[in-house]
Amino acid sequence: xxxxxxxxxxxxxxxxxxxxxxxxxxxxxxxxxxxxxxxxxxxxxxxxxxxxxxxxxxxxxxxxxxxxxxxxxxxxxxxxxxxxxxxxxxxxxxxxxxxxxxxxxxxxxxxxxxxxxxxxxxxxxxxxxxxxxxxxxxxxxxxxxxxxxxxxxxxxxxxxxxxxxxxxxxxxxxxxxxxxxxxxxxxxxxxxxxxxxxxxxxxxxxxxxxxxxxxxxxxxxxxxxxxxxxxxxxxxxxxxxxxxxxxxxxxxxxxxxxxxxxxxxxxxxxxxxxxxxxxxxxxxxxxxxxxxxxxxxxxxxxxxxxxxxxxxxxxxxxxxxxxxxxxxxxxxxxxxxxxxxxxxxxxxxxxxxxxxxxxxxxxxxxxxxxxxxxxxxxxxxxxxxxxxxxxxxxxxxx
Ligand code: CTP
Numbered sequence: 159x160x161x162x163x164x165x166x167x168x169x170x171x172x173x174x175x176x177x178x179x180x181x182x183x184x185x186x187x188x189x190x191x192x193x194x195x196x197x198x199x200x201x202x203x204x205x206x207x208x209x210x211x212x213x214x215x216x217x218x219x220x221x222x223x224x225x226x227x228x229x230x231x232x233x234x235x236x237x238x239x240x241x242x243x244x245x246x247x248x249x250x251x252x253x254x255x256x257x258x259x260x261x262x263x264x265x266x267x268x269x270x271x272x273x274x275x276x277x278x279x280x281x282x283x284x285x286x287x288x289x290x291x292x293x294x295x296x297x298x299x300x301x302x303x304x305x306x307x308x309x310x311x312x313x314x315x316x317x318x319x320x321x322x323x324x325x326x327x328x329x330x331x332x333x334x335x336x337x338x339x340x341x342x343x344x345x346x347x348x349x350x351x352x353x354x355x356x357x358x359x360x361x362x363x364x365x366x367x368x369x370x371x372x373x374x375x376x377x378x379x380x381x382x383x384x385x386x387x388x389x390x391x392x393x394x395x396x397x398x399x400x401x402x403x404x405x406x407x408x409x410x411x412x413x414x415x416x417x418x419x420x421x422x423x424x425x426x427x428x429x430x431x432x433x434x435x436x437x438x439x440x441x442x443x444x445x446x447x448x449x450x451x452x453x454x455x456x457x458x459x460x461x462x463x464x465x466x467x468x469x470x471x472x473x474x475x476x477x478x479x480x481x482x483x484x485x486x487x488x489x490x491x492x493x494x495x496x497x498x499x500x501x502x503x504x505x506x507x508x509x510x511x512x513x514x515x516x517x518x519x520x521x522x523x524x525x526x527x528x529x530x531x532x533x534x535x536x537x538x539x540x541x542x543x544x545x546x547x548x549x550x551x552x553x554x555x556x
Pocket of ligand 1: 352412431432433434435436437462463464465466467479480481482483484495
């Protein structure tokens with residue numbers, strides 16, 4: 159018997175589609191596999207199946223409204239207790255609301271508050287599924303890290319055949335099992351992440367910096383927190399917001415990052431250095447704004463500490479991962495850094511033509527002493543999940 163859900167807490171969101179009746183069978187299977195199952199139904203779902211069906215199967219109350227017992231704040235409590243969430247059948251309406259942050263019933267409110275893996279299993283008429291709005295909304299959700307369990311082709315309620323049938327019970331079960339595994343994959347581990355650029359000032363208003371926005375490190379911090387890690391994010395100057403639930407400490411200069419890293423990254427279980435640290439800083443910082451003159455300005459630059467190399471020298475049991483921003487000879491350069499800084503793995507980021515900076519897509523490859531894995535081109539949130547999967551496997555086989 160599959161034991162992956164034994165003792166797990168899962169939350170099912172049932173929307174108003176004819177496939178809602180199939181969720182009774184899935185609920186029963188989940189309970190038989192040892193999971194504790196909470197069910198939220200939308201008001202429309204109640205037209206297809208009664209809450210009593212689910213409460214009988216789960217031996218727990220079923221939630222249908224924000225207003226049943228508002229003093230218990232059900233939308234927050236339910237998502238905090240769950241390790242993984244499955245929305246099935248997910249209607250075009252609920253998918254659209256989720257993609258746009260609309261929270262007008264218990265399910266959509268709970269989903270907005272969720273910080274655990276969420277799988278979405280659409281089921282609807284083929285034309286609705288293939289409508290550009292639905293396609294775009296699902297693309298948005300995938301890019302944000304939601305798992306979309308694709309519907310199947312088959313006989314639909316309209317008595318015609320097409321794409322839009324709810325995925326099989328086995329695939330829905332699998333999506334929840336993977337969600338719970340993801341949620342617990344870093345449980346109890348301390349993860350430190352450096353992210354963003356540094357700014358090295360040569361007068362009170364001018365500085366030397368670079369194009370980093372910290373997007374990759376922020377995505378990794380969010381994904382690590384979602385997987386149950388105790389995350390510390392050391393974040394440089396950026397307009398991007400650090401993730402909710404992550405301890406974030408700010409730096410401006412390489413020297414400040416250096417001090418923070420020695421305090422907060424040494425001794426962690428996993429450290430990932432994505433920060434784009436200036437290798438040099440101006441030797442002098444003028445107290446007042448430098449006035450222009452007709453002469454050229456010469457700013458002498460001195461070396462900054464190599465934060466990652468120092469973490470490598472104090473590595474202990476930490477699994478240490480660096481990033482290499484490369485424009486040429488990617489693999490050779492990255493492997494040289496892997497060895498020199500005593501890293502367990504290094505991620506190569508191709509930054510030709512300013513690629514790889516800012517939110518959006520990126521192309522990454524992971525290198526370690528025994529091999530290489532291409533992580534492909536994808537949204538940074540998806541790459542963060544793929545990268546952590548690989549790092550967890552590498553660390554376990556170390
Ligand atoms: N790094 C650091 N402190 C520095 C410089 C870099 O912690 N002063 C880290 C970065 O966060 C990254 C890795 O080291 O994880 C990059 O190594 P580095 O040798 O600086 O490579 P590049 O920045 O790619 O630069 P270069 O090719 O010029 O060596």
